[in-house]
Amino acid sequence: MLIAIGSTVLFAAVVWATVINTPGWAAVQQTFFNPEVALQALPKVWDGFLINLQVLGLSVVTVALVALLVAVLRTLRGPVFFPVRVLAAGYTDLFRGFPFIIVLYLVGFGLPTITNTRIPVVVLGVIAVTLTYSAYVAEVIRAGIEAVHPSQRLAARALGLGYVQTLRRVVLPQALRKMTPPLMNDFISMQKDVGLISILGAIDAIAGARSVASLTYNFTPYVVAGILFVLLAIPTIRLTDWYTARLREREQAGAIL
Amino acid sequence: MTATASAPLLHATGLWKSFGDREVLRGIDLDLAPHEVVALIGASGSGKSTLLRCLGLLEPIDDGQIFLGDTDISDPRVDANGVRARLGAVFQSYNLFPHLSVLDNVTLASRVVHGMPRREAEERAHTLLARIGLADKAKEHPDRLSGGQQQRAAIVRAIATDPEILLLDEITSALDPELVGEVLELVRELVDDGATILMATHEMAFARDVADRVVFLDDGVIVEQGTPAQLFATPTHARTRAFLARFTA
Numbered sequence: 362m363l364i365a366i367g368s369t370v371l372f373a374a375v376v377w378a379t380v381i382n383t384p385g386w387a388a389v390q391q392t393f394f395n396p397e398v399a400l401q402a403l404p405k406v407w408d409g410f411l412i413n414l415q416v417l418g419l420s421v422v423t424v425a426l427v428a429l430l431v432a433v434l435r436t437l438r439g440p441v442f443f444p445v446r447v448l449a450a451g452y453t454d455l456f457r458g459f460p461f462i463i464v465l466y467l468v469g470f471g472l473p474t475i476t477n478t479r480i481p482v483v484v485l486g487v488i489a490v491t492l493t494y495s496a497y498v499a500e501v502i503r504a505g506i507e508a509v510h511p512s513q514r515l516a517a518r519a520l521g522l523g524y525v526q527t528l529r530r531v532v533l534p535q536a537l538r539k540m541t542p543p544l545m546n547d548f549i550s551m552q553k554d555v556g557l558i559s560i561l562g563a564i565d566a567i568a569g570a571r572s573v574a575s576l577t578y579n580f581t582p583y584v585v586a587g588i589l590f591v592l593l594a595i596p597t598i599r600l601t602d603w604y605t606a607r608l609r610e611r612e613q614a615g616a617i618l
Numbered sequence: 619m620t621a622t623a624s625a626p627l628l629h630a631t632g633l634w635k636s637f638g639d640r641e642v643l644r645g646i647d648l649d650l651a652p653h654e655v656v657a658l659i660g661a662s663g664s665g666k667s668t669l670l671r672c673l674g675l676l677e678p679i680d681d682g683q684i685f686l687g688d689t690d691i692s693d694p695r696v697d698a699n700g701v702r703a704r705l706g707a708v709f710q711s712y713n714l715f716p717h718l719s720v721l722d723n724v725t726l727a728s729r730v731v732h733g734m735p736r737r738e739a740e741e742r743a744h745t746l747l748a749r750i751g752l753a754d755k756a757k758e759h760p761d762r763l764s765g766g767q768q769q770r771a772a773i774v775r776a777i778a779t780d781p782e783i784l785l786l787d788e789i790t791s792a793l794d795p796e797l798v799g800e801v802l803e804l805v806r807e808l809v810d811d812g813a814t815i816l817m818a819t820h821e822m823a824f825a826r827d828v829a830d831r832v833v834f835l836d837d838g839v840i841v842e843q844g845t846p847a848q849l850f851a852t853p854t855h856a857r858t859r860a861f862l863a864r865f866t867a
Contacts, residue, residue, distance in 0.1 A: 516713035519676055520727035520775070521703025530730060534717045 395581040402573040402582035409559075409569030410589050416483055416555045416565075420490040424551070427491055428498035433528070435503050449499070456496035461554055465489045469561035486558035490551065497547050505540030506532055538608070545601040552594050556586075566590070626685075627652045627814055628673065628783055633682035635665075635672055642668045644838035646682070650783065650816055655809050657825035657846075658818040660835035661861060666818035669835065670785045673816070674707050686782070703731045706781030710788045712768040714760035714775070720747065721756040724775045732779055739778075746774045750804055766797030770804050777808065784808065786817035822865050826850055834858045 380386065434442075434449040456464070468489040473480050509532050517527040559567040566589055570582035628650035635643040642665045650656055658666045671677040673684060675691060675698045684692040691701045714723050721743055728739035747753050750770045752763075760768050769789055776784060786805065790798045802824050809815065809828045819825055825832055826846040833843040834853075842849065842858045853859045 512709065512711060512713045513715065515676060516707075516709065516715070518699075519674060519702060519705070519707035519709075520779070521699050521731040522727065523699045526730055530726060531715055535715075538717070 392580050393584050395579055398573070398577050398579045398581040399585050401577070402570060402585050405569040405573055406566050406582060406586045406589065407569075409564050410566035410586070412483065412563055412565045413555045413558070413590075414593075416486040416490065416558055416563075417552060419483070419487045420494065420551065420555065421548070423487060423491040424494045424498055427495040428502055431495060431499035432502035432506060435499065436506050453496045453499055456493050457500070459493065461489070461493050462557060462560070464493050465557055465560060468492065469558075482558065482561050482563040485561055486555065486563060489558075490555060493554075494547065494551050498544065501540050501543045501547065502536065504543075505536035508539045509535045542601055542605045542608070545597055545604070549594050549597050549601070552597065553590055556590060625687075626650055627654075627687065628816070629685040630673060631683050633669070633672055633684070634680045635668055635677065636680055642838050643672065643679075646835075646838075646840060648673075648833065648840070650814060653812045653814055654831065655813075655815045655829050656817070657829035657832045658816065658835055659820070659822070659825060659832060659861070660818075664835045665838045666835055667787050670707070670787050670816065670818055674705050674785050675701050676707070699731070703727065703779065704782050705785060706776035706779070706783070707785045708769070708772050708776050708787065708789045710791050712760070712765070712772045712792070714768055714772055716760055719757050719759055720752065720763070720771050723760065723771060724778050727775070727779050743774070743778060746778060747771075750774060764797060765793045766800045769793060769797075769801045773801070773804055773808075777813075782814065784813055784815045784817075786815060786819070788818050788820065790819070790821060822850070822862075834861065836861065 431449045431452060434445050435453070437445060465486075469482075469485045472485060472488070506528075513531055513535065514527055517531040522530065556565065556567050559565050559571070562568075566586040567583070570586040573582040574580055626649040628648075630646060630648045633643050633646040633648075634641070646665075646669060648656075648669075658669065660666050668677060672679045675684075679692060682692065683690055686701060686704065689696065689701075691698075714720075715726070718726065721740060724743040724746065725734075725736070725739040728734040728742070729736055734742075744753060744756060747756050750773075752767060752771060752774075755763055755767065755771075760771065763771065769792075773789070789805075790801050793801065798821070802821065805815070805817070805824075806828055817825075817829075829846055831843060832846050832849045834841050834849065834855075834857075836857050842853060842855045849858070850862065853862060
């Protein structure tokens, strides 16, 4: 405890001496951490942030549905389902490889062009996020499903449970535990990536920050927006750490038994 | 109905099964009469487990026919889930569902497959669990139970839906020796209750004790079968004698 306090104080002193107590620090503070600009930017950034949250909230639902569907299609057995498996595999390969920003451009600018209609930016954002993240999440779900021992399926089928009943009652509940930590990591990335919808012209947190930044010639609004995203991510990050630690504890407890 | 009183409950003819190039079952004919207890013996890899799985529609057969009562259950148009729901299977490694309590393990099929109301299913399950002395473990998850307790719970799960036939696949092979007795005791009780049982086993003494008929399987074919007295005392085939010699040595 004392050592921890001592090292923290020492570290703070070093930071003060090498970073804050330097001639450039005032300029840094003025450009990135200007309280007045921050206060001025906050309402606009906050309003925009609500749009990011909207896209995030909708995407969580659509990604969950699409990813589950793709994962189940990829795990179907039997030669009849070969084309379905290939299609699902092709999709996950393609969209895990595609840079998200390209998907955003193609969906955000391409889709309204071919349909020749105005599509709300939130909808475009949700489509782009769903296309990209469903590919990642589908792989996590598939890995989770395949990590459930085949003997579990066998036991369920032996009881007379059908394919879907087996999946729902036996395989998915067990797969869910295995895939929760990686799913939460994908969720954290998604929380950040919804910030990219600003390039589609959405007046989100980052676009709001940009408008204030260009008026004030100051970068503090970006920092404000960044802090909002960090505050959004921290609960999920802590939850993931806690859950992973708990899983590990349980497994170790199981090993001792 | 063409069935008579002596008609077999299960009737399999000419079963063939391969995994890749390996022929595991090579023309098996097997009948099981109501209330009959049949023990399948044979070395590991002789096809005992595969035969049980094929008969339980847990593994597709390459050729042959299987009748359950009057129904050809090997017909691809048959409702396989419906057939499996009429059979009970217990496996070597228990295969209890780790995410469900013992009670939910036992009631799952009743509720989900047979549409029994939860209350009724749980009442039945409690009665069965009390019978095997696991009433106080009903709310526990399987990993809190000993191997013997888990396997007994798995047996109760299999009989909770009153299956017409019980398929037992080396159910004591994964257990510590001191836990084998309690599981065999439960099987003996089921035999006394008149259950129809087909079991693959390495417990020769137990097979001799409870089986009406012992079937010796070697390399995917039935080499010899008969009453325990016949088969264990006066085996006619050299392969049977060689196999049994390893157990008495």
